[in-house]
Amino acid sequence: MADYRVPRADMQFLLNDVFNVGADWQQMPALADMMDMDTATAIIDEAAKLAETLVAPNSRAADEQGVTFKDGVVTTPAGYKENYQQLAEGGWVGVTANPDFGGMGLPKSLSVHYEEMLCAADIAFSLYPGLTSGAIMTLDLHGSDELKNTYLPKLASGEWTGTMCLTESHAGTDLGIIRSKAEPDSDGSFHIHGTKIFITGGEHDLVDNIVHLVLAKLPDAPAGSKGISLFLVPKFLVNEDGSLGERNAVSCGSIEHKMGIHASATCVLNFDGAKGWLIGDPHRGLPAMFTMMNYERLGVGIQGLGGAARSYQNALEYAQDRIQGRGAKATQNHKKEADSLMVHGDVRRMLLTMKAFVEGGRAFSTYVGQQLDRAKFGDNVEQSQRADALVALLTPVAKAFLTDTGLEATILGQQVFGGHGYVREWGQEQLVRDVRIAQIYEGTNGIQALDLLGRKVVGSQGSNLTPLLEDIRAFCNDSDTTGWKVEVAALLKHTDRLEGATRELIEKARGDENLVNSVAVEYLHLVGYICFAYMWLRMALVAAPQVGEKPHLRSKIKTAKFYFERILPRVEGLLPAIQNGSKALFEHEEDEF
Structure with a gap:
């Protein structure tokens, strides 16, 4: 596998030029004194060193070795513990954590780039700090002061890690039917009983304590999802002085043997009366x-992006070095017995498709991160509410579209390698295996599509889509689009068609209960391709005037043209599928499948 190189220039281009996040940060009291672009550049440079020199070089060996399980103990691959400790010592586990508890408190528009680096370097390794970050956020927002003061400093420092324990063998997407129980104790704690499966980082040797966030039901719980409560259950109980006490009654029963992410411990956890504490309100x-x-979900989307970025770098290096076949007369190198793969049109198609997905996805994750910052840190109530609405709409798109295009990009990279992409020697097949899970966990991409179309769009009668449509149209109408009239017209046309298709779906859904479920994935992809077109237009318009000073932006402009000419037309096949609705799917009786 090629050495991983962090695309610093592209990240800086997005932060500085395309989204001008520094101006945003200066308008946010919580960020104004701690964040500027010089600080952001230093953070990117330091994070890049960790990703390139610490994490990435160990990725393949860790995949080959995997995690091991013996007598209830999970051991991570060689190098993982040392690398994790170095990451923690640098404060990189708590990059977005509340500074009041020792976190860096970085804005999301910056941290998405660090997350991409870590995922591109080694997706399996990234899961240990990634799950911890989510646990930190949940506890910070919903936990009692006592729980926060006890657990957040250790989680933010990376001394302890966190998990989320939802899934049971009979209950995946349908969490309302979980069987885990929580029995109240006289001291205000609870005894947790049940078994959870597919728990990422549920047991390992990286740290001394693991903090589980566990869904369970109280004795008086109403039926269904409205009867679920959330509990904090540590692997080791914590004494009043903050030291670790006795082992809690939670244990690892086994680990899963998986297609990919071999170095990530995916555990079955047994809670046998384990002591836990309620987070937030009952039920x-x-x-x-x-x-x-x-x-x-945004983090999982970035896993797809990171895998795609690594795939593109690998495939590009291979295509430039691999001598195979002859191009047309105009492209032949007569000094060699054959030409590089770069002379072949189909290889270029695959490389440019990967490049378009990677750089478009990087811009999209930055855009979503910017909305998260405005929602969290902004002091303009109207702007914060609007940003929050955009985040709600785009979270399922970020998760599903970035992972769908991520898998496509890793498979395209494998195809560029040919037979060498299928064997383990080159490492490309690891990316395909590792990225594949991202379409499945944290809510399958089909569930994300249902969330987008069913809950966010049809459920709001289309009002939740309005901020995105307004953003796109305002940008197209208010920007100097000289030289990009064709692309602007295409984006506006498809935006109008998205709005029209949405109105039609809302109307048809009133008489067809199967409609939303039947066309949700196509609808999400429609939104995804249009969002990427919006990102590519934004990048192109900013890049064009700077080409004289920054020659590497010539590629940005040419890739934008490629996206509009070769990728965006995919929506032409999605619209008829959406408009044709559910009928073709429900013509079959079950015994006819």
Whole structure:
């Protein structure tokens, strides 16, 4: 596998030029005194060193070795513990954590780039600090002062890690039917009983304590999802002085043997009367847990982006070095017996598709991160509410579209390698295996599509889509689009068609209960391709005047043209599928499948 190189210039271009996040930060009291672009540049440079020299070089060996399980103990691959400790000592586990508890408190528009670096370097390794970050956010927003003071400093420092324990063998998406129980104790704590599966980082040797956030039901819980409560259950109990006490009654029963992310411990956890504490209000656990799940969904999307970025770098290096076949007469190198793969049109198609997805996805994750910052830190109530609405709409798109395009990009990279992409020697097949899970966990991409279309769009009668449509149209109408009239017209046309298709769906859904479920994935992809077109237009318009000073932006402009000419037309196949509705899916009787 090629050495990973952090695309610093592109990240700086997005932060400085395209989204001008520094100006945003200066308008936010919580960030104004701590964040500026010089600080952001220093953070990116330091994070890049960790990703390139510490994490990435160990990725393949860690995948080969995997985690091991013996007598209830999980051991991570060689190098993982040392690398994690170095990451923690630098404060990188709590990058977005509340500074009141020792975190860096970085804005999300900056931290998305650090997350991409870590995922591109090693997706499996990134999961340990990634889950901890989500646990930190959930506890900070919903936990009592006592719980926060006890656990957040250790989590933010990376001395302890966190998990989220939702899934049971019979209850995945349908959490309302979980069987885990919480029995109240006289001291205000609870005894947790049940078994959870697919718990990422549920047991490992990286740290001394693991803090589990566990969904369970109280004895008086109403049926369904409205009866779920959230509990904090540590691996080791914590004494009043902050030291670790006795082992809690939670244990790892086994680990999963998986297609990919071999170095990530995916555990079955048994809670046998384990002592836990309620987070938030009784029977309000699912909304509290969604704080973590929504955070993780953007993080999972970035896993797809990171895998795609690594795939593009690998495939590009291979294509430039691999001598194979002859191009057309105009492209032949007569000094060699054959030409590089770069002379072949289909190889260029695959490389440019990867590049378009990676750089478009990087811009999109920055855009969503900027909205998260405005929602969290902004002091303009109207702007914060609008940003929050955009985040709610775009979170399922970020998770699903970035991972769908991420898998496509890793498979394209594998195809560029040919047979060498299928064997383990080159490491490309690891990316395909590792990225594949991102479409499944934290809510499958089909569930994300249902969330987008069913809950966010149809559920709001289309009002939640309005901020995105307004953003796109305002940008197109208010910017100097000289030289980009064709692309602007295409983006506005498809934006209008998205709005029209949405109105039609809302109307048809009143008479067809199967409609939303039947077309949700196509609808999410429609939104995704239009969002990427919006990102590419924003990048192109900013890049064009700077080409004389920054020649590397020539590629940005040419890739934008490629996206509009070769990728955006995919929406032409999505619209008829959406408009044709559910009928073709429900013509079959079950015994006809």
